[in-house]
Amino acid sequence: MEVPILKQGEYLIASIQSALTDADLLQLRDVLVEHVGRYRSRGVIVDVTALDVMDSFATRTLRDIAHMIRLRGAETVIVGIQPEVAFSMVQLGLTLEEVVTRLDFEEGIAYLNSKKAGSSTKLGSAIPRRTK
Amino acid sequence: MAAASSFASAEATLIATAISELARNIVLYAKTGEIILKIVENANRHGIKIVAGDDGPGIADLEQAMQLGYSTSGSLGLGLPGVKRLMDEFEIVSAPGKGTRVTVLKWRT
Amino acid sequence: MDPIDAQSAVPEATLELLRALVSHLRENRTQLREEWARRITEAQLLTAMSKEEIFAEATSIYDNYVDVLETGSVEALLAYARNLSERIIPRGVQTNEVVGIVLLLRDVLARSLFKKYQADFALLNRVLDAYEPAANRIAVTVSVGFVQERERVIREQQEAIRELSTPVLPVRERLLILPIIGVIDPLRARQLTEQLLRGIRLNRAKVVVMDITGVPTIDTKVANHLVQTVEAARLLGATVIVTGLSSEIAQTLVNIGVDLGKMNTVGDLQGGIEEAERLLGYKVVPMIESIEQQIIQQKA
Numbered sequence: 001m002e003v004p005i006l007k008q009g010e011y012l013i014a015s016i017q018s019a020l021t022d023a024d025l026l027q028l029r030d031v032l033v034e035h036v037g038r039y040r041s042r043g044v045i046v047d048v049t050a051l052d053v054m055d056s057f058a059t060r061t062l063r064d065i066a067h068m069i070r071l072r073g074a075e076t077v078i079v080g081i082q083p084e085v086a087f088s089m090v091q092l093g094l095t096l097e098e099v100v101t102r103l104d105f106e107e108g109i110a111y112l113n114s115k116k117a118g119s120s121t122k123l124g125s126a127i128p129r130r131t132k
Numbered sequence: 133m134a135a136a137s138s139f140a141s142a143e144a145t146l147i148a149t150a151i152s153e154l155a156r157n158i159v160l161y162a163k164t165g166e167i168i169l170k171i172v173e174n175a176n177r178h179g180i181k182i183v184a185g186d187d188g189p190g191i192a193d194l195e196q197a198m199q200l201g202y203s204t205s206g207s208l209g210l211g212l213p214g215v216k217r218l219m220d221e222f223e224i225v226s227a228p229g230k231g232t233r234v235t236v237l238k239w240r241t
Numbered sequence: 242m243d244p245i246d247a248q249s250a251v252p253e254a255t256l257e258l259l260r261a262l263v264s265h266l267r268e269n270r271t272q273l274r275e276e277w278a279r280r281i282t283e284a285q286l287l288t289a290m291s292k293e294e295i296f297a298e299a300t301s302i303y304d305n306y307v308d309v310l311e312t313g314s315v316e317a318l319l320a321y322a323r324n325l326s327e328r329i330i331p332r333g334v335q336t337n338e339v340v341g342i343v344l345l346l347r348d349v350l351a352r353s354l355f356k357k358y359q360a361d362f363a364l365l366n367r368v369l370d371a372y373e374p375a376a377n378r379i380a381v382t383v384s385v386g387f388v389q390e391r392e393r394v395i396r397e398q399q400e401a402i403r404e405l406s407t408p409v410l411p412v413r414e415r416l417l418i419l420p421i422i423g424v425i426d427p428l429r430a431r432q433l434t435e436q437l438l439r440g441i442r443l444n445r446a447k448v449v450v451m452d453i454t455g456v457p458t459i460d461t462k463v464a465n466h467l468v469q470t471v472e473a474a475r476l477l478g479a480t481v482i483v484t485g486l487s488s489e490i491a492q493t494l495v496n497i498g499v500d501l502g503k504m505n506t507v508g509d510l511q512g513g514i515e516e517a518e519r520l521l522g523y524k525v526v527p528m529i530e531s532i533e534q535q536i537i538q539q540k541a
Contacts, residue, residue, distance in 0.1 A: 056156070056214065083142075083441070086473040087142060087145070090472040094214075103479070
């Protein structure tokens, strides 16, 4: 199944709807990396909420996507990893090093917005600050 | 099936991931093979047993194949040791030209 | 062997004797039941229960007992034994008391059989041959029922203790505290992970302070598990700050070659919470100071 990719302002949003084959994953990678350049996107959100299994190939491909997009000058956030999936990934030894992950879509957007604002706080400015 | 044999969802995810890794190994190295799932029971616990067998080229150095980071296919090389960490019991039988047979077991807690 | 099917193998002559025995026990129900209750009190069993309660239970057990002798099926008795155990376990009734009362009943009934058949020794022998196996089976059934019930209660309590032993506390928006006290075995470690990951999702937490001041030591397996939990939390977008590592645990973590870049540690819980607040962008200022600052700002 092909993953729909939405263009939302400066961001691209890929929302995975169901389990993907290896070919689907590779296609997602190619399309995202190509789109980032074409639309001059600054950020990419990959929503994996619907995935209840992430094996080594899926994880590696997600990591590749994030790294390739970084090289193309944009940020990637993986959002919606399920608690069970997260635990089984680390058990397998897959930890998505150097890839930004956030709880859900909302948090992902907040992270990208914080990057755009040039804020460099470790967790981004997702948390509302008291203005003096 | 894991859900049907009343595994908690976290365990069901671990099992599904292990099966996916085993299937990936078969497709990658042997092209064809089979995966058999069985419910196992003994006096005080029950679990699920997965046997992944193929008639592919086999593995020459099992010890090496079980090391983290080792791979002949250019993948992450996490396959077998990763699967071992996901499951409670792990057994592998393989020899060059004789195919590979991996048997893993996860007990329900 | 399935105890329920045992009766089918019993020869007809034995069944005949059992039937005679059953009618004898039914006829003398009142007297034997009282005798049994008296012996229970005398032996100081079931002291947690009142005389009336003992008599009521004794009546039920007696009737169930005779039913088993008649039908050969222990199912009803087993159900009753479980039900009884459920009621008396919380009151502190012990296994030896339950086994004791059943053996007493066996004894009371055997004595009444001695009395009835004492004139015909050969018949008495045959009666006892028929009675003994059935009586033993009953004793085993009741004891097993009690022990199984008690194990079930223990399992439930263990479960409850485990749930309580890893509280995930939301202390502020987006901040969870996970104080862990006592020994972490692999089972508890897994439970801890599950509750933490679920808690992160539920509370939309961004920072978790895991305080292990109360954990004296961990083995390498649990240490690895702890590191994995921190990594899994990161995949959900949360940062884990571990506080209160004892020197033993620090040693274990170094021995397993933990990647310090992945572990965020602070000396104690207080420092951990301060670090968490810093990450979350909070600044906690004493009220006096904050008022002073405002005054200074107003003047300026």
